Amino acid sequence: MLTLHCPNCGVHADETDLHAEGEAHLKRFGPDSSDDDFHDYMFQRQNPKGVHFERWKHVYGCGKYFLAARCTATLEVFGTYSAQTHEPPQAIKDAISAKRPGWSWGDFS
């Protein structure tokens, strides 16, 4: 039963107030993209056992999306941050590095 801090409304939200929205930082590929790019965008997922970046929606709360850095093996939360970004803020990355030296995820590390 997770609790995640919603950076949009400041509430430390219970999992039952939230909705998991899948992997974060997916890059959209539209018309004229290659089959491989489109396939990866639609279906290929990191699904790591460890550090993960994912989307959440504060669905019963402020209705806003946010992103979370979480460990799928321990459920430790390294931090939550705005959904309006293409990569995790440095502070989040540093927090992860402090706990999981040498981590990497997609293009991030």
Place this chain on the structure above:
Amino acid sequence: MKRYSAFAIAREAFRQHSGWDRAWAKREPKKKYDVIIVGAGGHGLATAYYLGKNFGITNVAVIEKGWLGGGNTGRNTTIIRSNYLQDPSAAIYEKSRSLYETMSQDLNYNVMFSPRGLIMLAQTQHEIRGYQRTAHANALQGVSTEWISAARVKELCPIMNIDGPRYPVLGGLYQARGGTARHDAVAWGYARACSDMGMDIIQQCEVTGVRKNGDKVVGVDTTKGPIDCDKLGMVVAGHASVLAQKAGFRLPIESVALQALVSEPIKPCMDVVVMANTVHGYLSQSDKGEMVIGGGTDGYNNYTQRGSFHHVEETVRALVETFPMLGRLKMLRQWGGIVDVTGDRSPILSKTPVEGVFVNCGWGTGGFKAIPGSGWAMAELMAKGHSPLTEEFNMFRFREGKFIDESVAAGVAH
């Protein structure tokens, strides 16, 4: 191997059962095998079994990082059915169901397959249409199912409240030869039979790497040292992504928690399996008398084998509403497993970008019922390079947009 029978038991009874051998031999890995199967769950063991039984390939090792049958095989709600909508699904699940019919005899191990009948409840007009569509599809797929009335549902399952104020039962899709089996016994029975064919089942041995020569697999590194092989089958469910990464490719799957629970045992009161997809719950009674309850998956990636309680709450709420007598029972135990789900919620049985590496994963919440069929098909794929049963389940279908979507009619529950 000493055959199991009532006579064997009687004989042993008079010598304190001292004559029973190990069900499966304890072996250290050889240097090389024709085939290595990673994952000694039901699917992995069944694959090995049919490689031997159907294709005479017995120089096989089944490698397990924990204890055999310790993954989802040993932590599911044991439902067996084949009333699927789409042709490829109906084919492999019906193959599977039919193999369950004779499994106890084939393996000389009583897996307690109990074709007690399974009902999928229709509680909305939309579900009625969906299940009638499935019934018509099944009729052409050679899957024996029938659409039954609410009254018949009540007759088959008297403890159900079909006049619930919220979602009255409008009818159901009934598969008379669907049912349950003893999950552990399926893994143990296959393991015993594989071992008897001379295959090595190596527990407590984790694969740490996949060794390749160019684009072809040549073996694996394990915690018990390197082992060579010509072909490698990855049958590790929730950990498929992790293992695929070691082999240098990715899979279109995600791992999430699926939870289940049992009540304290009570005297027999329910002789069928019931699935209620509108309210998301399914229920059966084990031979021990426990009411076995399952529901949908959790929403987020999770490798802990622990789920979130509110999913249990939703499932219990749904079933108490449908079966009011459950309210006075108690939850004895709840648990979780890691299931791997694909983009269309159908499994992957496929060749991979790495020559000689085959993958079997993505069964989501529906894996147990598929064990023998999946093993049968996977063995054929690995032995012959193709199988009509796995054709549509290849991992490249997502690229073409050629999905096998069962949620269409059946909802999500398995």
Place this chain on the structure above:
Amino acid sequence: MSTRLALGGRLVNKNKAVSFAFNGKNLRGYEGDTLASALLANDQMLVGRSFKYHRPRGVIASGAEEPNGLVNLGKGSTFEPNQRMTTTELFEGLSATSQNHWPSLEFDVGAINTHLSRFLPAGFYYKMFIHPRPFWKYVYEPIIRHSAGLGKAPTEQDSDTYEHFHAHFDVMIVGGGISGLAAAHSSAQTGARVLLVEQTADWGGRAVVDAPKIDGLTAQEWVNKTVQDLESMGNVTMRLRMQGSGVYDHGYVLAYERLSDHAPEMEGPRHRLWRIRAKQIVTATGAIERPLSFAGNDIPGVLLAAAVRDYAINFGVSVGDRTVVVTNNDDAYRTAIVLKNAGLDIPAIIDARTAPEGDLIDEARALGIRIEFGKAVAKVKGGKRVTGVEICTQAGEGAVLEEISCDCVAMSGGWSPVVHLWSHCGGKLNWDDVQAMFRPDPERAPTGADGLGFVTTAGVANGHLFTAEAVADGFAAGRAAAKAAGFKSKAGQAPLGECAHEGPISAVWLMPQGAKHALRSKAWLDFQNDVKVSDVQLAAQEGYESVEHAKRYTTIGMATDQGKLSNINGLAILSKALNADIPNVGTTTFRPPYTPISLSSITGVAKNELFQPIRKTPMSDWHAANGADFEPVGQWRRPYAYIRGTETVEDAVNREVVNTREKLGLLDASTLGKLVVKGPDAGKFLDMMYTNMMSNLAVGKCRYGLMCSENGFLSDDGVVARIDEDTWLCHTTTGGAERIHAWMEDWLQCEWWDWKVYVANVTEQWAQVAVVGPNARKVLEKIGGMDVSKETLPFMQWADGTLGGFDARVYRISFSGELSYEIAVPASQGAAFWELLLAAGQEFGVMPYGTEALHIMRAEKGFIMIGDETDGTVIPQDLNLQWALSKKKTDYLGKRAHERSHMADPNRWKLVGLETLDGSVIPDGSYAIADGTNANGQRNTQGRITSTYYSPTLKKGIAMGLVLHGPDRMGEEIEFNKVDGTTVRAKIVDPVFYDKEGAKNNV
């Protein structure tokens, strides 16, 4: 015999007798008794039958770990099976029956199994019942199921009420013994918000029974004083009869409060399930005494030593007159001493240790009790009741030295800390070889959201068995937890406990250590499931070496006590059989709940009308009062049809269709989603959302739009209206409102966050009525207020105005092919507006119609329905909707997906109309068969039905379906299957069955 003593019984009120019934026999106990103590007081030693062999069973414990004393409790709507009598407080009129026997508890036919037990070893059912095949389902399984199962199945709905409660604490302490109290005290002193829960009805745990001194006071005095202190503190919440049932991730704790189980007449909920969020959790859950494994240890009259003591001190009940104490540790001596002092006979203390020393031993000796060192019980004599024990040397194989007659055996194999809650969320254990127990490893605590440990164990649960250490450890744990929760420690004295010096335990896993098979096969590990030492050894012999294999193969630990008594003993036997160390074999996983909790408590208030929300439109009450036959559509309930008089549902539907086509129909369309999309970039945004162009829609006009998922599949459709320069109003399907709103927000927040667009879901602000039929305009003109003429308000336009005095927005759109207006008025006025239309429409033959009539009319016109023609696998091209796929736009959601090979495949099935030759209705879901079979032997198909109805307008069956190359095969006949194996022939036709030229609407 077991009976009530003249003295003792700290928990019972001997001035208040309570009458109850067991198996129909009327008995009396006292207020404060448990059902178990009351039955023992009435010499009811035999209380049940075991699971597999139906062996006679007596109470073995005095608390939550009891595996034998299970009863059916109550009647009818409050009947409950498998109630544990040791935790069931006695109340006036309690009625219980024993379980798992036929015909009676004393004489049980199933007991034949015990004589067959040699034929029924662990896993016997895996090895037999294999042939002949049908016998498993029809013969063997029914027998096995019938003999299993313990309690009776309830037959009625639970008539009690239940509730949930959410609470947040800095520190939660589970267990109200002296360690828990000390922990609560120390953490509360820091100002932390503290919760202390105790599963029983009183504070103090074991200490108040064994009465050590704490801070110079008796344990009871210290407990009273501490409880008073805590109650006086505003930051402490204390709860009795409340169990910490499960610890979950991120400090979530499930706690089970039993409010009225002990007093069913009480008002209010029976159970309250607390959902707690605690920053830190301290588990001061004590320990459970282990049985010893000797032959006949399951015979009624053999109890845990501490339990025998509990019954004497707490309830003033003697389990037997002559009690033999069997032990491998000092603690059991307390039982001998207590009983001796109570004037009961202790023929002997059998101590497996060779030369132990300790205060308690001296005390027992001083009382003149015979003590035998290095000895063991070879076998307990008796059937339904202990009659004696055979004594042998522990080091030997069981040669009997002497038989001692007795009617009670008090055994103690040592203590196992209750580590369940610690382990639920991943806390790891260490094996303590000296104390022969698993202890929590503080280095490997369960970790929370911050990655740090959030559970601490305290006192006995932490392996500190002796009072002095236990209270000190509790105090320290409370402090540490508060500190971890962010509260600085204040000064404060840890309580000082004193107690007798006890010598070390010596692990005894089998008695005698060389016991032969005959003895081992009668030495029970799991009393409820009938698992014996020989069964676990057999499992090991057969290669079921993992502790999980052994558990599942023998069913040890799978009983309703979840192995509280059997797990460690079984594990030790398994380890020995494998020549492995206990820690290397490891434990099975601890899963919630600690003891079973009622499913009703999990449901809480959510049953019957509160099971799920029912969404209602402003006109719902009118529908209900006027014959509506509702169908659930998501959480909405929409009228399927309005039944009049004696007509059938079908009659009603047909009447509604015909009346609407010929006169005037009203549909409550309020559930249709209405999303306002506003902003400078709204047009650009909608062009991405919809497959067709929306940015160029003129103000005042409407356009039908399609939405696809990014995967290319049709997800929703509806009419979009351009309200003003930067505002659009998008209608969605009934099921679509929330889904599409979320979909839009997703893209706006996570992909195009720089676009200036706001979306608002105003679905429920409006009551929307579809006024449909040839007389539609007439009724609107009658109520008057705005010009709805063809000229002013042509098809696919909208206008604001007033109608009959109501502020209204009128859309000239049609889903039926008839002249049709959809009118939105504020929801608060919806009911009144609906009534107005009905009244005004009388002269025009107005009738309301339901969803089925709606479906039929749209099918007659060949309009698609999301959810019928679409099922998540259908793309617009399949429905011949290419016209709605904008060629002008470079991008929209789903466009790229449509470029994939399978979606561009010319062999995809396409939408057509279908007509049977005989006018009959094609069955729902039928498939069009093709020649031959596929590689898996399945019949080939070439299409399927998506919608099929009887058309009361055309007086024949009509259908729509997807067919291979369908549009190119007009007039061709194909066969559709029926579930009975027959087929029905149908002709491929244009899907527009009615008013092809659209004349009806063009007025």
Place this chain on the structure above:
Amino acid sequence: MSNAVSTLQGKVAAGEVTVREGGLRGMITFRGDLSNAKLKSVCKSLTGFGVPEMGKAASNGDKGVAWMSPDELLILVPHAETNAAIAAIEKAMKGQHFLAKNVSDARTHLTVQGLFSREVIAKLAPADLHPDSFKVGDFRRTRLGQIAAAFWMTDDETFEVICFRSVGQYAFDLLAASAKAGPVGHF
């Protein structure tokens, strides 16, 4: 207007804690840049209160304002004045990117009043309702049973609760059942 009625038409479940449907309330969803000066001033002029801090609400009788999200306010005005208020907003915000919609009838407004009203809410919502954590002036959007709801306190014993109109009956029954079940004795 005369035939305007609220969801439950003022239904009451009286008891130690009384649950009451609050009748028609004027409510406006007001989205825009909350730091915008024009937005601030129109908020003040309509409600008498400035733009609240994150997670706060201020109300006085029929008028009030609540912080819904970083770009959304809920404006409370007398029901009859709602459209006029929206007109005022549109006038004031002309040229700005904003949205103001009347949602008065899309909502049900309930009050929960009595000694253990905190506990009635806490039976249904996962939020921390301890007096130290949730006070008069705080505003919380969360889950109430199985529906979304928002609430704030007008005094130590009174909660104002709003939810969607369609589930008004469910919300009322849920709260009434929880009130009827009695106090927990925690807060």
